[in-house]
Amino acid sequence: MNLERTLEYVLHRYRWIFVCFFLLPCSFLYDIYVVLRNWIHFCSKDASIEHQYKVKHVQKQVKEWIKTGQKIPMCTARPGWKSTSVQDPQYKNKFYNIEVDMSDILGINEKNKTILVEPSVNIGQISAYLIPVGWTLPIVPELESLTVGGLVNGQGVESSSHKYGLFQHICVSFEVVLADGSVLKCSKVENTDIFYAIPWSYGTLGFLTAVELQIIPSKKFVELTYQPVYSLDEAMDSFEKEIKRRTGNEFVDGIMFSKDRGVIMTGNLVDTPKKTVNAIGNWYKQWFYKHVESFFETGKAIDYIPLRDYYHRHTRSLFWTIEEIIPFGNHWVFRWFFGWMTPPKIAFLKLTQTEIIKKLYLKTQVIHDTLVPLSTTKDMISFYDEAYKIYPLWLCPFKLTNEPGFVHSKSDEDEFYVDIGLYGRINSNNFEGNKTHIEHLQTLKKKKAYEMLYAGTYATREEFREMFDHTLYDRIRKSLSCEKAFPEIYNKVNKEARN
Numbered sequence: 001m002n003l004e005r006t007l008e009y010v011l012h013r014y015r016w017i018f019v020c021f022f023l024l025p026c027s028f029l030y031d032i033y034v035v036l037r038n039w040i041h042f043c044s045k046d047a048s049i050e051h052q053y054k055v056k057h058v059q060k061q062v063k064e065w066i067k068t069g070q071k072i073p074m075c076t077a078r079p080g081w082k083s084t085s086v087q088d089p090q091y092k093n094k095f096y097n098i099e100v101d102m103s104d105i106l107g108i109n110e111k112n113k114t115i116l117v118e119p120s121v122n123i124g125q126i127s128a129y130l131i132p133v134g135w136t137l138p139i140v141p142e143l144e145s146l147t148v149g150g151l152v153n154g155q156g157v158e159s160s161s162h163k164y165g166l167f168q169h170i171c172v173s174f175e176v177v178l179a180d181g182s183v184l185k186c187s188k189v190e191n192t193d194i195f196y197a198i199p200w201s202y203g204t205l206g207f208l209t210a211v212e213l214q215i216i217p218s219k220k221f222v223e224l225t226y227q228p229v230y231s232l233d234e235a236m237d238s239f240e241k242e243i244k245r246r247t248g249n250e251f252v253d254g255i256m257f258s259k260d261r262g263v264i265m266t267g268n269l270v271d272t273p274k275k276t277v278n279a280i281g282n283w284y285k286q287w288f289y290k291h292v293e294s295f296f297e298t299g300k301a302i303d304y305i306p307l308r309d310y311y312h313r314h315t316r317s318l319f320w321t322i323e324e325i326i327p328f329g330n331h332w333v334f335r336w337f338f339g340w341m342t343p344p345k346i347a348f349l350k351l352t353q354t355e356i357i358k359k360l361y362l363k364t365q366v367i368h369d370t371l372v373p374l375s376t377t378k379d380m381i382s383f384y385d386e387a388y389k390i391y392p393l394w395l396c397p398f399k400l401t402n403e404p405g406f407v408h409s410k411s412d413e414d415e416f417y418v419d420i421g422l423y424g425r426i427n428s429n430n431f432e433g434n435k436t437h438i439e440h441l442q443t444l445k446k447k448k449a450y451e452m453l454y455a456g457t458y459a460t461r462e463e464f465r466e467m468f469d470h471t472l473y474d475r476i477r478k479s480l481s482c483e484k485a486f487p488e489i490y491n492k493v494n495k496e497a498r499n
């Protein structure tokens, strides 16, 4: 027991040695390799012609699965350690793996204001491609490694979501390979039901092979205003006012550093900065959340930030979770000398974490996002303060439409919700392990909230069905004969059902 404790302590406390001396250089070299590979690929091949061959390859694999007698369900062959989540999808070892590794941008259609991409294209790739040519996605989730396939089959949210909704709401059409090996295009005008059923479906309706996304004109900078607040009431009032402001804000989000102290941030796109630009993405700059915290000393302030730096502001510090791994990572000496190699790749961190580190995270930390109606956000934050006391806390408002599907507003109208992000160490003396986690689930139910599923769910199958609207999903699964081909969503996102 004592030995285990000591080992836990050493592995956790000194993880940085392995991360700094091994994972950081590997991550940096891997990034160079990816840039070169994409560039060579871009110069040597016509992505849209090659796309057709890639789709045929997926179809061929599905048809081979049919010939095997459809005994075990299918899933993508993307290894679990590559996924941007804490989960370990062990089903990948048991299921029939289909290679859907398609990572090309297929082109922009400026007239229709859309971009066509393959599903393994990541958000970093899209922002680097679009911004220099004057366009951007209306919603750019902040971690560069998130893929379009994962964001569509899962879910995505960002500080522009109060205006545009969730990532699924900027999708124009999907191309999918179905369980019978056929290819189908769906959108708001053709195969509508399938179009609405795919978001949140976790790859349990078919294999996504292309996604058409809405694009909007971009500008060079974000004018970002930081407004410190000194009580939860003030935070909620300011938040509500900024979301509903008539003149509009392109971006609204907030970070609470304790129950009574937070910073609400509002931003707009501009071409001409009115003061010196703050390129917060440069390797020697402070971690973004530390920069935000500094405004308690100075009071309300404005920054002009290059657009791409703003979008990926939490990439370098993985929100605030990197501090647990490299505790001195924000020290100026580290930033100046090693900052250019950060962050370590999430995939490499996952691949190399030990069982003891995994257990320690589960025992002492929570990584979870909940989607709570704006009207009950204050109560939910108070609950989190009592039960977990995890700070900083991310607050990201979003518009939830009543379009059909797994998650929609609970009235006939669009409603405002807030994504509350808990990422870190539990500091509350009231925390009582699973008892608290169960109370949390019950509170979510009372508040008519949803859970984001990248962190998995501990809800029972019944609770899960109560939280998420399965009406359309069940119907589409039947009509597309998915029973043998794919597991149900629950069997992918709940640990016990998954194994």
Ligand SMILES: Cc1cc2nc3c(=O)[nH]c(=O)nc-3n(C[C@H](O)[C@H](O)[C@H](O)COP(=O)(O)OP(=O)(O)OC[C@H]3O[C@@H](n4cnc5c(N)ncnc54)[C@H](O)[C@@H]3O)c2cc1C
Residues within 6 Å of the ligand: 086, 087, 088, 357, 358, 359, 360, 361, 362, 365, 366, 367, 368, 434, 437, 438, 441, 455, 456, 458, 459, 495
């Ligand atoms: C947010 C949360 C909610 C929970 N709710 C319930 C509940 O309602 N009812 C109940 O009976 N038990 C609940 N638990 C506890 C849980 O049931 C068991 O501890 C778990 O099933 C043990 O499985 P595992 O170690 O194989 O972890 P896995 O689920 O396989 O996860 C693998 C590893 O990933 C990490 N990890 C996974 N998810 C998280 C996360 N959200 N936050 C931090 N680290 C994570 C851990 O390192 C974990 O060891 C909850 C745990 C967490 C963190």
Ligand SMILES: NC(=O)C1=CN([C@@H]2O[C@H](COP(=O)(O)OP(=O)(O)OC[C@H]3O[C@@H](n4cnc5c(N)ncnc54)[C@H](OP(=O)(O)O)[C@@H]3O)[C@@H](O)[C@H]2O)C=CC1
Residues within 6 Å of the ligand: 074, 075, 076, 077, 078, 082, 083, 084, 085, 089, 100, 119, 120, 141, 142, 143, 145, 146, 147, 148, 149, 150, 151, 153, 154, 155, 156, 157, 158, 202, 203, 204, 206, 207, 208, 209, 452, 453, 454, 492
């Ligand atoms: N700001 C934000 O919104 C953030 C969101 N996230 C979450 O991260 C996740 C995305 O991470 P990422 O690593 O990109 O994705 P993952 O590899 O985690 O994939 C997520 C799910 O999507 C399915 N999927 C992915 N591609 C396809 C495809 N082409 N066809 C069919 N199914 C597919 C996977 O199926 P299979 O199981 O078969 O592989 C899996 O179930 C999302 O769930 C998102 O919610 C995380 C951080 C921030």
Ligand SMILES: CC(C)=CCC[C@@H](C)[C@H]1CC[C@@]2(C)C3=C(CC[C@]12C)[C@@]1(C)CC[C@H](O)C(C)(C)[C@@H]1CC3
Residues within 6 Å of the ligand: 084, 085, 086, 157, 318, 319, 321, 346, 349, 350, 353, 357, 361, 367, 369, 419, 421, 423, 452
């Ligand atoms: C909806 C939004 C904005 C979600 C943000 C989620 C991030 C905070 C999550 C996504 C991936 C994530 C779960 C991860 C981790 C921290 C929190 C992250 C970055 C870490 C790095 C924590 C340390 C762990 O040992 C391990 C390496 C497995 C994970 C990897 C994924």
